[in-house]
Amino acid sequence: MCQLLGMNANVPTDVMFSFAGLSARAGEHPDGFGIAFFEGKGLRLFVDPNSAKDSVLAEAIKRYPIRSEVVIAHIRKATQGRVALENSHPFSRELWGRYWVGAHNGDLKTFRPPLHGAFRPVGDTDSEHAFCWLMQELAKAHCRVPSIDELTLTLRELLPRLHAQGTFNLLLSNGEALWAHASTNLHYLLRADPFGAARLADDDLSVDFAQHTRPSDRVAIVATEPLTPDEPWVRLAPGTLAVFRQGQLVA
Amino acid sequence: MCQLLGMNANVPTDVMFSFAGLSARAGEHPDGFGIAFFEGKGLRLFVDPNSAKDSVLAEAIKRYPIRSEVVIAHIRKATQGRVALENSHPFSRELWGRYWVGAHNGDLKTFRPPLHGAFRPVGDTDSEHAFCWLMQELAKAHCRVPSIDELTLTLRELLPRLHAQGTFNLLLSNGEALWAHASTNLHYLLRADPFGAARLADDDLSVDFAQHTRPSDRVAIVATEPLTPDEPWVRLAPGTLAVFRQGQLVA
Numbered sequence: 342m343c344q345l346l347g348m349n350a351n352v353p354t355d356v357m358f359s360f361a362g363l364s365a366r367a368g369e370h371p372d373g374f375g376i377a378f379f380e381g382k383g384l385r386l387f388v389d390p391n392s393a394k395d396s397v398l399a400e401a402i403k404r405y406p407i408r409s410e411v412v413i414a415h416i417r418k419a420t421q422g423r424v425a426l427e428n429s430h431p432f433s434r435e436l437w438g439r440y441w442v443g444a445h446n447g448d449l450k451t452f453r454p455p456l457h458g459a460f461r462p463v464g465d466t467d468s469e470h471a472f473c474w475l476m477q478e479l480a481k482a483h484c485r486v487p488s489i490d491e492l493t494l495t496l497r498e499l500l501p502r503l504h505a506q507g508t509f510n511l512l513l514s515n516g517e518a519l520w521a522h523a524s525t526n527l528h529y530l531l532r533a534d535p536f537g538a539a540r541l542a543d544d545d546l547s548v549d550f551a552q553h554t555r556p557s558d559r560v561a562i563v564a565t566e567p568l569t570p571d572e573p574w575v576r577l578a579p580g581t582l583a584v585f586r587q588g589q590l591v592a
Numbered sequence: 593m594c595q596l597l598g599m600n601a602n603v604p605t606d607v608m609f610s611f612a613g614l615s616a617r618a619g620e621h622p623d624g625f626g627i628a629f630f631e632g633k634g635l636r637l638f639v640d641p642n643s644a645k646d647s648v649l650a651e652a653i654k655r656y657p658i659r660s661e662v663v664i665a666h667i668r669k670a671t672q673g674r675v676a677l678e679n680s681h682p683f684s685r686e687l688w689g690r691y692w693v694g695a696h697n698g699d700l701k702t703f704r705p706p707l708h709g710a711f712r713p714v715g716d717t718d719s720e721h722a723f724c725w726l727m728q729e730l731a732k733a734h735c736r737v738p739s740i741d742e743l744t745l746t747l748r749e750l751l752p753r754l755h756a757q758g759t760f761n762l763l764l765s766n767g768e769a770l771w772a773h774a775s776t777n778l779h780y781l782l783r784a785d786p787f788g789a790a791r792l793a794d795d796d797l798s799v800d801f802a803q804h805t806r807p808s809d810r811v812a813i814v815a816t817e818p819l820t821p822d823e824p825w826v827r828l829a830p831g832t833l834a835v836f837r838q839g840q841l842v843a
Contacts, residue, residue: 380677381676381677381678382677382678382714382715383639383641383676383677383678383679383680383714383715384677384678384714385638385639385640385677386637387636387638388634388636389636390634397655397656397657398656401652401655401656404648404652405648405649405652406648425632425634426631426632426633426634426635426636427632427633427634427635428634429634434686435685435711435712435714436712437712438712438713438714439714440714458710459709459710459731460686461686461687461688461689462689463633463634463635463686463689463690463691464633464634480710
């Protein structure tokens, strides 16, 4: 299994406090990591087959002041597919002139839905295969660029087919919205005014968000397990799809 | 205009000496940079809308010991498309279960070939539009995964159509081969045993390759302008396509 981290905000936001919390869990999830930052339509995608705890790249990312509206990060404990760069999540493809990014926690066992469209896995994980199938089915379902609401309706039809075949916790984004599908463990947290202080559950790190935010800022965080012990995380019920835009839960 | 750097080797090779030489030219090409590293089928793609001379990311990459069989790098001087993350080369798409990477130096003026396939630009440069068209036409030309020789034949048909519409110096790779198409300025260099010392034309940096290589190593470097003044760079004639595999010129 793996661990997921997602962030969606209404202003470009630094996610390094949360990423530090995720990285602290890399001891048990040492088989690679990745983090994708959307900046408008642009995408920075960092992947590494090394543990986020030891990786030179992870250290560089933590020092690098990237502010983003949507982030998806993943630390890997390999279940299917060897430890390799091409098997490190998140995966990315272009559809309708937008980059799409997905990361998966779980195991689809032997389920390999047919791929007859324009998306093929590069590596050999069940996760990338499922991501390519989702891209293929989204492309088939819409003859022109759909709205976020239309995409959400299509995903509500597609995701139960994966959920029925194994464990499929998913974070997915096109840079406009963050979709979070819970199969077993996925929690979210909404930060908004009044902002307070928080400390990480797994690391000796605290931050007072009041000093780094404006009253209009809104930030949604999604994680496999709550990253902070003193904030009101909400568990997503198995089989549900949550949609975040502008730092708010919209569906 | 921009500047290009490509590398292809028969063993995973550190390209930082050459990237330092390219970065030294970023003063005149300050509108972003990017560098793509293939490691087997896996890909690391770093892009930044900041100058390679000042970018925190460029500094981190220079310190990070990445060894790769194929590298494509680009420093940008914007001609079409604003300075933005999504307009920073190289661009990447997946085709036939392989990542493809392309970077362009030149200007296609008003030429926008029709895009009716599975590849759409995310940004607004002529370069990404042409790259998506190339991916589309490669996909149409082959009903199953072609060999490198077959791909080269198809590219020899496609590239003159872009070359005829403006300036189109291109570096393209799927991680197996490096294709270099010259429209105006593109030079290559083959390094092999006996390896010697080299110094950069634009930076106070020297390296003795004899100390970092084995006799069986072979490395091909492609660059807009020769990076070193004391090595036998070969200019590619306008309209020619060179193909590099395992550090050797194969076509």
